[in-house]
Amino acid sequence: MRFRFCGDLDCPDWVLAEISTLARISSVKVKLLCVQVIKDLLDEGIDYDKVSKLTADAKFEIGDVKASIAVLSFILTSAAKHDVDSESLSSELQQLGLPKEHTTGLCKSYEDKHSALQEKLRESSLRLGRLEAVNWRVDYTLSSSEIKQVNEPTVQLRLQAQDPETDSTETTVVSITADKFRVLLTELKQAQTMMNALQ
Amino acid sequence: MLLVLSEEHKEHLGFLSEVDPAVVGEFGRIAVEFLKKGSNPKIYEGAARKLNVPSESVQHGVEGLMYLLTESSKLMISEVDFQDSVLVLGFSEELNQLLLQLYLENRKEIRQILGKLAPSLPHYHNLEWRLDVHLASRALRHQVKPTVTLKLHLEDGARHSSHVLQTDPATLQHLIQELERALAELKSNHCRRILRNIK
Numbered sequence: 001m002r003f004r005f006c007g008d009l010d011c012p013d014w015v016l017a018e019i020s021t022l023a024r025i026s027s028v029k030v031k032l033l034c035v036q037v038i039k040d041l042l043d044e045g046i047d048y049d050k051v052s053k054l055t056a057d058a059k060f061e062i063g064d065v066k067a068s069i070a071v072l073s074f075i076l077t078s079a080a081k082h083d084v085d086s087e088s089l090s091s092e093l094q095q096l097g098l099p100k101e102h103t104t105g106l107c108k109s110y111e112d113k114h115s116a117l118q119e120k121l122r123e124s125s126l127r128l129g130r131l132e133a134v135n136w137r138v139d140y141t142l143s144s145s146e147i148k149q150v151n152e153p154t155v156q157l158r159l160q161a162q163d164p165e166t167d168s169t170e171t172t173v174v175s176i177t178a179d180k181f182r183v184l185l186t187e188l189k190q191a192q193t194m195m196n197a198l199q
Numbered sequence: 200m201l202l203v204l205s206e207e208h209k210e211h212l213g214f215l216s217e218v219d220p221a222v223v224g225e226f227g228r229i230a231v232e233f234l235k236k237g238s239n240p241k242i243y244e245g246a247a248r249k250l251n252v253p254s255e256s257v258q259h260g261v262e263g264l265m266y267l268l269t270e271s272s273k274l275m276i277s278e279v280d281f282q283d284s285v286l287v288l289g290f291s292e293e294l295n296q297l298l299l300q301l302y303l304e305n306r307k308e309i310r311q312i313l314g315k316l317a318p319s320l321p322h323y324h325n326l327e328w329r330l331d332v333h334l335a336s337r338a339l340r341h342q343v344k345p346t347v348t349l350k351l352h353l354e355d356g357a358r359h360s361s362h363v364l365q366t367d368p369a370t371l372q373h374l375i376q377e378l379e380r381a382l383a384e385l386k387s388n389h390c391r392r393i394l395r396n397i398k
Contacts, residue, residue, distance in 0.1 A: 165361055166361075
């Protein structure tokens with residue numbers, strides 16, 4: 001059975017099992033639990049006390065609480081990842097056995113935060129070595145130990161980038177002569193035109 | 200096979216015969232706690248004060264118990280062998296029974312903890328990936344080259360390392376085929392025969 005929210009693949013067995021766990025708490029509580037899980041996915045912090053209060057009535061053990069948070073995170077992230085609209089999500093969850101009221105609550109929360117979730121996922125996509133800051137300075141060299149009259153402008157560039165393997169910030173300082181800098185600028189402008197054409 | 204206890208070990212455990220069996224039970228519980236979470240010297244002080252003995256004897260007693268339990272669990276000795284090995288210490292029958300119970304109840308867990316102490320290679324922690332299309336470079340415009348960028352996170356105890364790799368889709372397909380072939384190897388007759396014999 002292929003499901004759109006799983007990316008046109010089979011639904012994992014553990015999700016099927018935990019959907020029946022979710023069905024044990026009332027639909028209002030599932031909606032509130034969804035809100036907490038979405039806050040966690042958007043890095044706003046999850047309030048574990050509220051979660052345990054919500055699940056205390058159904059006498060969930062610690063394993064069940066973890067499982068329900070995990071299954072809600074999976075459903076919401078997968079649905080946002082594969083850009084599933086809330087009606088398809090609703091029908092697929094009902095096919096998997098989640099009662100109608102629970103599904104409606106879940107899909108309403110999903111629809112509200114759909115774009116915020118996608119933004120967050122887009123930000124956390126793999127990116128190697130981000131450029132963090134660029135500083136520059138133009139100098140004019142008057143003379144040096146080699147020759148008395150130099151009279152040349154130079155650009156000093158300081159680039160702060162993130163190292164892809166260690167995730168720490170690395171600073172590189174380069175000094176460029178006027179001609180080389182003109183070449184660099186032209187090439188970068190060509191790349192910029194190409195990027196703008198794609199926007 | 201019998202455990203051979205050194206003279207020093209026997210001396211340390213000799214302290215246990217001088218106290219109540221209830222206290223020995225308590226020491227046993229503390230020994231198992233220490234094996235799970237690491238030792239806490241303050242507990243020795245408290246126990247020593249209550250029993251009016253030097254804290255060193257308490258420490259030796261608990262550590263002797265810990266060593267006895269780890270050695271027996273490591274070698275997975277049977278009940279009979281354990282009882283014979285403990286007979287050497289000249290404890291009362293009640294104490295012997297107590298130690299046997301302690302061994303049998305905690306054997307599995309101690310073996311799990313000991314299993315984690317073996318040296319290991321870095322293992323898989325997380326894989327992030329990204330699909331890009333290479334459109335143009337400084338040297339050549341109007342290209343269409345799909346590439347897959349992978350960031351493999353490995354974990355080795357406390358050390359996390361990450362490796363950035365890049366591949367084209369054809370190599371990735373080949374990689375997937377090889378890995379699936381490796382997985383399928385488990386189902387071959389040869390492997391099945393060996394696994395049956397081990398179990």
